[in-house]
Every structure is written in C-alpha cells, then in structure tokens.
Amino acid sequence: MSETAGPYRTSTYYVKADFTVERGKVTADSYEYTDESGSHKQPVAEDMLANAQGGNVDFVGFTMKSANFKNLSDVAQKYTAKLYGAVALTLGEREEVANTILSRDGEKLIVPIYKGTKRGVILIFQIFEDGKLVQIVGTPDPEIGNSTSGT
Helix, strand or coil: CCCCCCCCCCEEEEEEEEEEEECCEEEEEEEEEECCCCCEECCCCCCCECCCCCCCEEEEEEEEEEEEEEECCCCCCCEEEEEEEEEEEECCCCCCCCCEEECCCCCEEEEEEECCCEEEEEEEEEEEECCEEEEEEECCCCEEECCCCCC
8 A cells, every 4th residue: 555645735825805896897906815824925826836746736726815895986885706716727838627617615716737837817706786796807817836846
C-alpha cells in the first residue's frame, strides 16, 4: 500500500466586492482579494497561486467575503449579491479543463488549474434588488497560477 502525502488542500482567495448602484443598475464596481491569512493579493497569477499538491491538477477556490453597495439613487432599495459562477481560460495552452464553473451556494466556487499553467478567471455576480435578480456583473479577470515545481 502506498501512503498519502497528507490531506489535500485547496488554495482559497476571498473576494470583497464594492458596487455603486444608480437608478437600479451597477454603474461602478471594485474588488479586493485576500488569502486565508488576510493578506491582500493582487489579481495576477504570480500572487494568486494554487497550493501545489504535487499532482497534475490543483484547484483554486474563490469565496465571496462581502458585497457592499453604495446607492446613489433617492429610492431606498435593498441590494444583495451572490457569486454565481466563473468563466476560466487557460492562457497560452490548449483547453483541457472546465471553463464554466457554477457556484452551488452563491458564495464559493473551485477552479481547476493544470500544473505549470495560468488561467484568466472572470467571476460573475448576480445582483438582486429587494430579492429580485436585476443584473449580472463580471469582474476584470484575475489570473491564477500553478507552479511547475510542486512545492
């Protein structure tokens, strides 16, 4: 029997989304990414790496930490957001892993990434006004990376 190297661990990045709403539509948005320790991360592959497991495929998780809304309208609506899914593209490589990933719970999702590659990822948020879906918003694409060393 072979021994396992230890429990598998997915690298997770937390997303804080800030939306500005005017007349019922998001007119501006910004996103902040942090890791499990709370350290701020730039949305580039060199700063958002998979936790190398030594295999061919690793995974990067995104979890919505918070969604804040600034309402520029006079009407007091209640806005909320859910992480709906992601679209991922392996950069400079042939596609062999999932490109459309849906969130099962509206808060988190997992993106597969082959060893030695980078993926552009657009996170997609659903925007609700008083509980009714009114808009879909995509992020500027952060890149995620996976080292070739397995460390």
